[in-house]
Amino acid sequence: MAGADGVLGARETQSARLLIIDDDVGMRETIGDVLQAKGYSIDRATRGADGLARLQRAACDAAIVDIKLPDISGVDLLQSLRTACPDLEVIFITGYASLPTALQAINGDAFAYLIKPFEMDHLLATLNKALDRQRLARALRESEERYRLIAEHINDAIVLTDLEGRLVFANGRAEVITGYTAQELTGLLVFNLLTPEGSREAQERLVAAASGGEPAAVLEAPLRRKDGSLVWIEANMASVRSEGRVVGRLGVLRDISERKRAEQKVRLQASALDAAASGIVITDREGTIIWANPGFTSITGYSLDEVTGQTSRVLKSGHHDAAFYQSLWETILAGQTWRGEIINRRKDGALYPEEQTITPVRDEQGEITHFIAIKEDTTERKRLQEHLTQSEKLAAMGQLLASVAHELNNPLSVLTGHAALLKSASDQKVADRAVKMIHAAERCARIVRNFLTLARQRPPERTRVDLNQVVRDALELVAYPIRVDNIELGLELSERLPRLTADGHQLHQVVINLLTNAQQALREAPTPRRIT
Template sequence: MNPSGRILVIDDEAGMREAVGDVLEAKGFVVGRAVRGAEGLEQVRTMGFDAAIVDIRLPDVSGVELLKSLRLASPDLEVILMTGYASLPTALQAIDGDAFAYLVKPFEMDQLVATLKKALDRQHLARALRESEERYRLIAENINDAIFLMDTQGRLVFANQRASAITGYTTNELIGRPIFSLLTPEGARRVLERLGSAVSDQDSTAVFETHLLKRDGVLVWVEANMTNVRREGQVVGRLGVLRDISERKLTEQQMRLQTGALDAAASGVVITDRGGAIIWANPAFTSLTGYPVSEVMGRTLRLQKSGQHEPSFYRSLWESILSGQTWRGEMVNRRKDGSLYPEAQTITPVHDERGEITHFIAIKEDISQRKRLQEHLAQSEKLAAMGQLLASVAHELNNPLSVLTGHAAILKSTADPKIAQRAQKMVTAAERCGRIVRNFLALARRQPAERTRVALNQVVREAIELLAYQFRVDNVELRLELADRLPALTGDSHQLHQVIVNLLSNAHHAVHETPRPRSITVTTRPTADDRGVALEVADSGPGISPEAQERLFEPFFTTKPLGEGTGLGLAICKGIVEAHGGSLAAVSEPGQGAVFRMELPVDETAAETEASEESAEPPVRGQTILVVDDEPELAAVLAEFLAADDHRVDTAENGVAALDKLREATYDLIISDLRMPQLDGPGLYHEVARHHPRLLRRMIFVTGDTLGPESAEFLRESAAPTFGKPFAPADVRRAIRQVIHAR
């Protein structure tokens, strides 16, 4: 096969120029000719040649000088110098000028042709090498990971643009820098261990996570994958691929803080051709979707369509990626088993060297847990708003309930037994209303946990009272087997109330769809060693599978349909019980219902039981008391209570009026509502501290709702006795005794 190539011959000697040109043309080369250096340089610039054969002595310029100009005009041009005046300095100049060869006239034409072929071979090899390097460079510079190449001492000899973006250093600044200068001391120690293992060939591949120290001093989490680089069987360096996982780490940290512990799921990665046919998928894709990679090769991601999106959704997606844009969004997809799940997906077009889209890369992530967390946060916000509303409603309800219970208590003291019996019914009904209000407030409560003496049976009854209507409507038989004289606990009654309501609600959900008879049994008893109390909630539902039992208390795990549960209820319940030093467990056989058992320790210092009553003490009498409340009826009832115990009573409608009364008269005690117009209870307390400090420890406050954080903090700081609305005469007497005995 004849050689091919464009060759330029530059020589002012016509005979030599034509002889060389004729020989090369006979060999199949395309030959150009030039007499002067400037003429030859112009032809190279305008016509392009693969090689030039140049006489070293030309009329206008030396061949060595021309060599430099030719290399600038055409870096790929191979140059062969020829001369009839050979000298060592000239040869050295030719070599320094990067000439391929230096021939001395006279020479054989076969020698020239052979030399020319070698020059062209070198040129073709160099071009192929550059093209190969360009392909790898495109991969290295467009991949979303940082790539480092290190020698065996850990010094960087290559870094891609992503490495520059992650570290904040330019690529030039990275070259020659020790890798451990980019790491924390602990990270540097681990890398040095890996490098030492690499040199001794004990560990050819290492994958680990560490902190990377950016140029501005900020620490970012990276995942590093390090592999030996070998040449002729010897380890000559280390290739490191770093991925910035800061966002993933931040998400993990936030999830851990809110739920205790969550693992980050690996993302599925899929590569398709321009038409969407799958040509590659990673193992995480199989874990995410249930489809083996071999089963989806050549198919499109339409196999995951859920039917939850309109055709316009997919049209918009394709319009975005076909226009060269990266698409990011969320969709509902279908797994191989038919189950639906929410997915966050990023689809990035891949372009060739002409800018044409050839492939798409899709990164897929299951966001079921994130969606459930968002649901939980949304429900928490709604609950907080409901709590604020209920606090106001409770204040408005408790005031008339206090008036009702007060008048009923006064009627009970009459001589007519029929009237007293009717009054007791009024008191019972009003107290039930008060408990319902308190139960609702307990569910929406925002203040910190408070440990007090707790009667577990009473907490159970209040929780049942809250849910009794739902049980009746759904024909659920509720059986109570509550032990008598159950030992008292020390705990947060509101939190325990929340646990019991959740267990009862779950039991109700379990039996809701089952055929009648439906039943829920609540049992309380001392533990076998009498050092604690146990509560069991048993249902006649379908039971819990062994697989579900293993994950029952995991955050975000739920057996309810999508949108009907956050999967946080039992996790929160378990956390509350364990914070009380107890345990919560479930026992179930499929088809046999389920039993949830809670055990709590008994406070050994409190030997009292739920049946024990506070010892009766005679009421304090003969005090001069100022009652401050913006509800006239409530103030009147309270004044009548106090007058029955021989107290002298004045009333004031708010804190401002109370200060006027204090300036006019002397009082032994002040009983004040917390929430009032013009000047509320805390405001009155601070004014009394300034002008009547002797009464500061003789103030009693009445609360009409679940305390907010500010009110709770005020009462903690003031240490003032309190009683809540609706109240009974015994509550008032207890608070008065507390003040009098504290003098």
């Protein structure tokens, strides 16, 4: 027993509890004293029944048992000891060595079989190995239990397949995702759970992995549940190797249906933004442009690449003063939506009116991080509004002129009637004046009719038109103000002009515009001034 103090000096303090069962008092006490000196907690028994009772009262880590006991064979006692303490390590000692007994002890799952007398170093070394195996076994059980708990409680499905793609393991989450029980999944080809496209891709990857390749780890595909419904899964796959050879595939599956729905919603929203006729711009808090839709390009002429990283000042026209922009920024930085009209400048330098709405975007903490601006070019709308306003004015003028014409036509008719009576008077001077009165009244009537024609809203009408008469009618309408400006009018018409097929009213308006423009151009010219 010499040298016992030198065995495994690193193990000065032991926490293991040991049971020594031996009817030899000297051996029992000696072993107990040595082990106790090494820091072990020691319990002793002289008989098998006594040792079993002590073990049942307090579990031990290892037992040193004499095979030949007064009441029971140590080999027969082994099973009872293991029942009382399943992870107990047992070392048999005996002074009556025989091969059958040794084989019986080892087959009974004893850790070791020592023959008396033995070196205490040998016993200590054997004991330490037994306790190391016990700690390893306990650690393995704890590790297995941890992994089992993880596998069963993780929010992802864990599956294991062989090289044919048959499922050999599936955890509880796999049952939830697929709708099948673990028993139903075992032996099922994983390809049968996927759509045809996903199945083909999964088979190609399995073949590549079985051949020693490294296929892409992540697969996204629809999975058909037991009830026929589809769920999107993301599968992270890895090869399982044994002795350097691929023997299967381990997969961690996650239900990504919600993410796919969110992605689809984002795609729809992006498509809607891209298809919008209005310009849409997203900027950061400082006003730097980070995204713009095609509608913005259509309005401004700038592409997304040209404006990304720039501020909205790229569109500044100089039409608004600093106070205007200060008010705008104060509004949106206060978290309020700004609405208004801005005159901006396109890429080609042209100015255009724009109705704009700017809305702040907040993060989870309520801080403003971005702004979204919706822009609408109102050029065409303003043109239509102006046209409508002009049309309404002309309609009102037409109504006014119709009313005036009604009021003038009645007295003109009376005047013409009396002038006709005077025309037949015996006094030639009176008759001549009556003719002049008739001509003047008729001229007034024509002027009234021309005003009505000018103001009347009517659709285009193509008829046979005498251009000379159109010129005469237009000239009669504007002759007076032209003469007031001391401009001489000369009328030189060809009587051989053919009749035209045209809109007489529009031609009448064209001639009036030409005469009016000529009158305005000659006002500043020196005399004599003449329009021919």
